[in-house]
Amino acid sequence: MATQITGSTRILGIIGDPIRQVRAPEVWTAMFQRNGVDAVCIPMQVTAAGLNAFLEGAKALRNFAGLIVTIPHKPASLSQVASPSARARHVGAVNVIRVQDDGQWAGDILDGVGFVGGLKARGQRVEGRKALVVGTGGVGTAIAFAIAEAGAAEVAVFDMAEARAADVAARIGKTGVPSRVAAADAGDFDLIVNASPMGMKPDDPLPINLDRLKPGSIVADVVVHPRMTKLLTAAHERGCFVQPGTHMMDAQIASMASFFGFEGGAWSPEAIAQAVAA
Known part of the structure; x- marks a missing residue:
């Protein structure tokens, strides 16, 4: 109706x-x-x-x-x-x-609250994980701080605006959680978040290099359309837990x-x- x-x-x-x-x-x-x-x-x-x-x-x-x-x-x-x-x-x-x-x-x-809440509602832990957040705009920064507050072992950040990423890493570090600027590469992280707009368009490249992605990692995206972005599809095929932006x-x-x-x-x-x- x-x-x-x-x-x-x-x-x-x-x-x-x-x-x-x-x-x-x-x-x-x-x-x-x-x-x-x-x-x-x-x-x-x-x-x-x-x-x-x-x-x-x-x-x-x-x-x-x-x-x-x-x-x-x-x-x-x-x-x-x-x-x-x-x-x-x-x-x-x-x-x-x-x-x-x-x-x-x-x-x-409330983005960070929603991000961590969405993971926990689906039985996923944040505590003890090494996290990478790509994109340090409003949503990425909120998620990075929420992950740190939820007990992550480390929160690394990447942004094309290098000074902004460095500022966010420094502020997270003051909370007592180790933080640094990193490359947009899955590396040895086991919680990986795309908090950039990359992935909204069909011809967008992957926002994160997944060559070293470990099976069993959590890979999340803040993009809601499409629900399953290229990043999430690729991560799912590699045996990872994925969280679309809708959660x-x-x-x-x-x-x-x-x-x-x-x-x-x-x-x-x-x-x-x-x-x-x-």
């Missing part, structure tokens, strides 16, 4: 550039229907140059539940958030923001729903699967 939009319908936006690859509108709108919430999720393509103006103007919308923030706006949006969570300040990015009663943005970063998204929806004030109802990955299939 199609969603009926009324004068009371609240809007949850998702901003990014590009935006066509996101799965959030279909998932959130299906979940709103399932849980009896009068709201819809709308994709909004916003350029980097227009981000600040958009965020300032969006504060005026009184039926706005908030925004999910995706590539490339997670780090830049933090500067517009008056009340970021301690986690967002630590990571240097936000992926959810909402307008407070004082008219200012509050924000948090990271689904595992954080309950936390997002709470952040946006959608209390009650069912927001679990199982509920999401049932709602989207309906």
